[in-house]
Amino acid sequence: MTAGLFPKERAGVAPGAVHVPGWLTVGRQRELVDACRDWARGPVPIRRTRLPRGGVMSVQTVCVGWHWQPYRYTRTADDVNGAHVTEFPDWLVRLGREALDAAYGDDEAADGVVGGVAAGGAAPAGVMESEPYTPDTALINFYDGDAKMGMHQDKDERSGAPVVSLSIGDTCVFRFGNTETRGRPYTDVELASGDLFVFGGASRFAYHGVPKVYPGTADPALGLKGRLNITLRETGLQD
Template structure:
């Protein structure tokens, strides 16, 4: 999907951080919505994550492959119901590889983009965040993984403001990017550990054909873990 008369073009927001507008077709978005709804029902249901100091995240999260809790990965959701999370499907690996090619070019999967040199990009976990109209995400780094391979981020549903910062702190310099339903954002290489967040979601901006009220963000990652 695009806004306005002319489609937006692929843009490098920072070295290694690439925005590809309208990458997911409407049909593929609907398939992902259906998959996320299935995962949200369990075996580990979607929940508001409780932080170590007692705060509760405004987004709701469900995980596939590995379970994330602040600030580590486990196979079982010991902070929810103790169940093992859903297996990471092969089709998500293929989707992640397609995304890297769209962002970085044909040799990206094994060509060294974001620290994947010499081996295929093989994401093994997905963090799925659901935003209602009031939810937001503070500036943070994705640094609980042992791999420096890129993070693949897919947006479905309501438009949001995505703030992409620097690797040193939560402040400036940063760039605000509007992410629409179907957009792809990949960050690896020099930007792999940049701070980023979602300060605002625009409720009611999703295409009614999605059958989704709110915003889904699916991030694919390599954990670098075994077991």
């Protein structure tokens, strides 16, 4: 009840890293759930990624635009079925740009949200590049009640453009760390359904992970059990 009366506001977690609670409406979340279900059917189906040393990730992953496998991007899923990955839709590009506007926008509330934000809404150094943000890949991870994600960096891209992360379904603990080590210092943030988290600039290559998901916390209106995390990225790659 308190959360409804006093909604959480956008908050800077680290320089270039911004949490925007409740950014996605329930209707938009349901649209994304439907899209993810379509992508999960293929042509490259959702799967648990096998790591080079033989381990298998506990999350299930499907990709759009480029196929990610440890630790590179390809257009075809040679580690799954060899099929060409689903094309990246224009509406996801628009969604990514809206997300950056929400996180680093030019309204008065953006001033001082993260270290280095200048008056007038200028983004932190390195956050925004000269070209408009144009994500060309999405990694969709599905967490059941037992899935976790260890601390890691998103560093397989050749672009330093921000990562846009969208949460749908069960609430999780999102651990956002530093750029040097998997350990402390880090900040634990609860990400609920509809939340947006963007990290770029000085935090673009920060270690981050998901140590815990809270099963059964999703809004039943979503028709989803578990947690979906959609991350939009610029790969900086060409065919």
